[in-house]
């Protein structure tokens with residue numbers, strides 16, 4: 001039996017939007033996550049799409065604002081939406097929105113005080129999938145997607161663990177954290193000032209080192225305030241071109257960094273993952 005404690009359950013597109021609490025051994029704290037179980041889950045083992053959210057989010061932003069569940073119901077995909085950092089009174093934090101709680105950056109921190117709890121990479125790649133496999137009727141196939149900091153998480157974890165995923169996608173991802181303000185601030189705190197350690201969590205540097213054979217899809221709004229200041233998407237596109245990695249990268253006039261942008265293109269991302277997840281063999 002798993003240690004999942006149900007918190008909420010809502011009927012949605014003939015399936016269930018649910019929220020759970022559990023004690024995380026990896027993060028050493030109580031965590032909350034959301035799951036969407038499409039109607040097919042009643043009688044069939046299904047694949048999973050992990051969604052990693054951006055700065056300031058919990059599991060609820062995507063659940064409530066992306067409108068992803070309709071396409072997940074159509075394609076028979078379970079959505080799993082973790083929180084963006086460890087939580088709780090004894091977890092280190094910072095007053096700024098881009099460090100500490102809500103800003104875990106999907107890495108394993110090595111520096112005090114962060115190293116006591118901030119191990120979101122291991123949580124997303126190992127502990128959470130093991131829990132999901134135990135608790136739900138899954139078929140062993142998974143893909144990963146995310147937004148901004150979560151796009152960084154999805155790309156870096158997929159490049160490092162390609163055997164775990166069938167496809168990867170991102171909205172407005174942070175792709176060069178070692179050279180942008182959000183990433184430099186977080187990496188300095190979580191990983192220390194030895195920049196050699198930073199490369200292991202930078203999508204562009206990881207792509208250069210490992211390449212990527214999975215199907216990749218990225219969407220980016222051209223009215224995104226953070227596009228240039230945080231070097232979203234473009235450096236990764238250049239790295240893909242240099243290494244001849246086939247990635248479907250699209251730019252969209254007028255779209256900003258918000259969930260309005262995500263909800264406008266999420267159906268295409270779910271369909272993209274469905275193709276990889278439901279591929280025979």
Ligand SMILES: N[C@@H](CCC(=O)N[C@@H](CS)C(=O)NCC(=O)O)C(=O)O
Pocket residue numbers: 053054055056057061065097147148149257258259
């Ligand atoms: N302007 C935001 C910056 C953070 C931000 O834009 N967060 C994005 C991800 S990087 C988000 O998804 N926010 C939550 C939401 O829009 O629901 C703030 O200061 O809180």
